[in-house]
Amino acid sequence: MKKKADKIVSLKNINKSFPVELGGEQQVLFNINFDVYTGEFVAIMGPSGSGKSTCMNIIGALDTPTSGTYELYGRDVTNLTADELATVRNEHIGFVFQQFNLLAKRSVLDNVMLPLMYQGLSISEREARAREMLKRVGLENFESYLPTQLSGGMKQRVAIARALAGNPKLILADEPTGALDSKMGNEILKFFKQLNKEMGITIIMITHEFDIAKYADRLIHIRDGKINYNGAIPRNDRNL
Numbered sequence: 001m002k003k004k005a006d007k008i009v010s011l012k013n014i015n016k017s018f019p020v021e022l023g024g025e026q027q028v029l030f031n032i033n034f035d036v037y038t039g040e041f042v043a044i045m046g047p048s049g050s051g052k053s054t055c056m057n058i059i060g061a062l063d064t065p066t067s068g069t070y071e072l073y074g075r076d077v078t079n080l081t082a083d084e085l086a087t088v089r090n091e092h093i094g095f096v097f098q099q100f101n102l103l104a105k106r107s108v109l110d111n112v113m114l115p116l117m118y119q120g121l122s123i124s125e126r127e128a129r130a131r132e133m134l135k136r137v138g139l140e141n142f143e144s145y146l147p148t149q150l151s152g153g154m155k156q157r158v159a160i161a162r163a164l165a166g167n168p169k170l171i172l173a174d175e176p177t178g179a180l181d182s183k184m185g186n187e188i189l190k191f192f193k194q195l196n197k198e199m200g201i202t203i204i205m206i207t208h209e210f211d212i213a214k215y216a217d218r219l220i221h222i223r224d225g226k227i228n229y230n231g232a233i234p235r236n237d238r239n240l
């Protein structure tokens with residue numbers, strides 16, 4: 001049994017609705033309950049439009065639920081202000097997105113240094129840290145390149161270096177291989193696996209594909225905003 005202290009993410013009875021154009025609202029998440037523990041590699045899988053990104057935005061403190069409670073490291077972050085949420089994100093979470101979200105006109109090194117701006121480090125400390133992270137993802141020779149000069153897989157590795165730079169215990173990846181061919185996608189997934197197993201970084205990865213979810217150790221399946229499976233990776237996705 002995991003200790004209570006090991007819990008990183010705890011969602012309790014989370015509901016999320018968005019206002020719709022002609023008045024009223026659309027409910028997207030229905031009574032979502034799950035926990036994620038330190039060192040886990042969890043996939044959140046579901047068809048397009050099922051509410052995965054909405055769920056990730058709440059976990060990532062990018063958005064707040066309509067009702068329910070969200071605890072990150074045992075702290076209730078449900079009702080924080082936008083500024084407080086930003087601090088929580090910077091301190092605890094590294095993000096990886098499908099479209100990489102790199103600044104096109106800034107060098108690879110600058111991109112990785114950028115999130116360290118808020119951590120009270122000197123420029124030389126930030127540079128050293130960013131170089132170390134680029135080395136970790138095998139891009140130490142590409143520091144001065146622009147993202148546009150790199151392949152998709154390399155861009156995603158830059159994004160991973162950026163996510164790691166702040167030394168987060170939790171990485172949230174939303175369709176991280178969605179813009180990559182399967183060979184590059186597999187490399188990125190293996191790299192996540194390595195970060196998880198060798199460095200103990202907790203990973204929550206969102207995907208709509210079972211073949212990608214399989215890289216994780218646990219699967220949470222969402223359909224129409226409701227969890228319909230939460231457990232070990234099943235042998236196939238026929239019953240999801």
Ligand SMILES: Nc1ncnc2c1ncn2[C@@H]1O[C@H](COP(=O)(O)OP(=O)(O)O)[C@@H](O)[C@H]1O
Pocket residue numbers: 018019028046047048049050051052053054055
């Ligand atoms: N900011 C928003 N405003 C209004 N509706 C939204 C917003 N974000 C998501 N939705 C709606 O919520 C539903 C689920 O979206 P999303 O969480 O992006 O699904 P997924 O990531 O699984 O494809 C969709 O119907 C989408 O249109």
Ligand SMILES: [Mg+2]
Pocket residue numbers: 052053054
């Ligand atoms: Mg999505």
